Amino acid sequence: MINLLDYDLEEITNYVTSLNEPKFRAKQLYTDILNGKDFSDSTVLPKAFLDKVSISGAKFQAVKIYKTFKSKDKTIKFLFKLNDNNLIEGVLMQYKFGKTLCVSTQVGCKMNCAFCASGLNFVRNLSAGEILGQITAVNAYLKGTAKDRAITNIVLMGSGEPLDNFDNVAKFLKLVTSENGLNFSVRNITVSTCGLVPKIEKLADLGLNVTLAISLHAPNNKIRREIMPISKSYTIESVIEAAKYYYTLTNRRVIIEYALIKGVNDSLECARELSALLENLTCHVNLIRLNDVTERGLIGTLENKMNLFLRELLINGTSATIRRSLGDDIDGACGQLRNKELNLQTNKVQKVKTTAVISKDIQTKKTTTQNVKKQRNLDNKSKFKSNNKFSKNAKNLTNKNDKLKSKNPNVKQARNQAFNKITKTNSKQKYR
Numbered sequence: 001m002i003n004l005l006d007y008d009l010e011e012i013t014n015y016v017t018s019l020n021e022p023k024f025r026a027k028q029l030y031t032d033i034l035n036g037k038d039f040s041d042s043t044v045l046p047k048a049f050l051d052k053v054s055i056s057g058a059k060f061q062a063v064k065i066y067k068t069f070k071s072k073d074k075t076i077k078f079l080f081k082l083n084d085n086n087l088i089e090g091v092l093m094q095y096k097f098g099k100t101l102c103v104s105t106q107v108g109c110k111m112n113c114a115f116c117a118s119g120l121n122f123v124r125n126l127s128a129g130e131i132l133g134q135i136t137a138v139n140a141y142l143k144g145t146a147k148d149r150a151i152t153n154i155v156l157m158g159s160g161e162p163l164d165n166f167d168n169v170a171k172f173l174k175l176v177t178s179e180n181g182l183n184f185s186v187r188n189i190t191v192s193t194c195g196l197v198p199k200i201e202k203l204a205d206l207g208l209n210v211t212l213a214i215s216l217h218a219p220n221n222k223i224r225r226e227i228m229p230i231s232k233s234y235t236i237e238s239v240i241e242a243a244k245y246y247y248t249l250t251n252r253r254v255i256i257e258y259a260l261i262k263g264v265n266d267s268l269e270c271a272r273e274l275s276a277l278l279e280n281l282t283c284h285v286n287l288i289r290l291n292d293v294t295e296r297g298l299i300g301t302l303e304n305k306m307n308l309f310l311r312e313l314l315i316n317g318t319s320a321t322i323r324r325s326l327g328d329d330i331d332g333a334c335g336q337l338r339n340k341e342l343n344l345q346t347n348k349v350q351k352v353k354t355t356a357v358i359s360k361d362i363q364t365k366k367t368t369t370q371n372v373k374k375q376r377n378l379d380n381k382s383k384f385k386s387n388n389k390f391s392k393n394a395k396n397l398t399n400k401n402d403k404l405k406s407k408n409p410n411v412k413q414a415r416n417q418a419f420n421k422i423t424k425t426n427s428k429q430k431y432r
């Protein structure tokens with residue numbers, strides 16, 4: 001089956017010529033599919049042309065909105081149906097600065113993080129067009145068009161691990177940022193990963209410059225291994241090194257996602273350890289309260305403790321905010337809705353347990369990018385290494401200074417004053 005949304009304009013043109021149709025039809029067809037139109041509601045294309053497309057077995061749209069759930073805070077959760085009847089989820093969040101759509105990249109997920117509902121029932125990767133289709137469908141639902149989009153930002157934070165579906169995600173990023181396509185700016189796109197080190201490097205090498213978010217959720221290997229199986233393949237230190245590499249090549253501040261879990265990763269010691277770990281990385285920490293996963297005994301940290309954690313990070317010089325949680329009343333966390341629907345459909349009440357099936361290529365710790373590097377990347381890498389040496393020295397110096405400083409009560413007082421100033425600004429700020 002051909003999913004036309006998998007194609008860029010050039011590929012659509014080749015397809016149109018293969019039907020013995022004139023080239024100008026390609027642009028019309030592409031506009032239609034990007035506007036979320038289907039065979040039945042195309043207003044521009046003649047019936048004879050549409051019949052040919054239909055006979056060729058090609059589909060205009062890769063996903064259809066199957067159900068919607070609206071939250072009190074205007075968040076809308078979408079359950080999409082794919083052409084093979086698989087279900088995936090997306091969430092639309094409305095902020096002052098615009099509308100952000102969170103999209104899925106796989107049906108289910110293999111990563112099996114202890115706190116995440118998407119780690120259940122991995123079925124398959126999504127194609128580039130199936131990721132794009134979530135955007136065209138919701139954009140049309142909001143009465144937007146390809147030229148006048150209703151969606152301003154995209155986050156790849158729905159079900160699935162984007163970097164475990166690298167080639168399709170990379171093609172999607174090219175399609176969605178293309179001038180002939182929906183023309184999103186890379187600045188408005190965030191790719192979130194649980195930390196597949198070689199793939200983070202590969203993404204940096206691609207030079208697409210999207211924002212990278214890393215789901216860290218722990219300040220050290222011991223805690224991370226308890227909640228994220230992927231950390232058995234890649235140490236937390238190697239994830240931070242990959243993040244530094246990403247920053248060096250793209251100049252984009254990295255986002256660190258940290259879900260606070262009661263009694264697991266939310267002590268002040270954890271906050272201090274996190275600050276030390278991130279000291280030489282240009283990053284911002286998004287703290288979020290865990291959506292409770294009661295069947296695994298994981299509960300979100302209470303608000304006052306979250307504030308203390310935030311305060312400790314800020315005092316230790318780490319940029320951080322608490323992210324407002326949206327859509328709590330409609331099962332906003334990834335995978336929750338799809339699981340509910342599958343349980344309803346199969347009448348299963350018990351959750352299915354799966355073990356992590358991490359594909360071979362991501363188990364190998366060797367980077368895949370060592371051989372083919374562009375000169376720019378090589379230059380940047382050596383610059384990165386020498387900077388890194390320098391920053392290690394700088395870190396030692398800062399530590400020594402800090403130890404001296406912390407003995408001085410005036411310094412502590414000054415830090416507290418600085419903290420109060422920051423938290424005042426923070427509480428005024430709208431969290432992303």
Ligand code: SAH
Pocket residue numbers: 111113115116117156157158159160161162192193194213214215257259288289290291292293333334
């Ligand atoms: N696989 C990618 C993207 C999908 S998950 C990743 O790991 O980043 C999107 C984000 O939601 C991740 O930061 C993930 O750790 C977080 N998440 C998953 N379950 C959650 C829960 N129960 N509460 C809070 N955040 C959760």
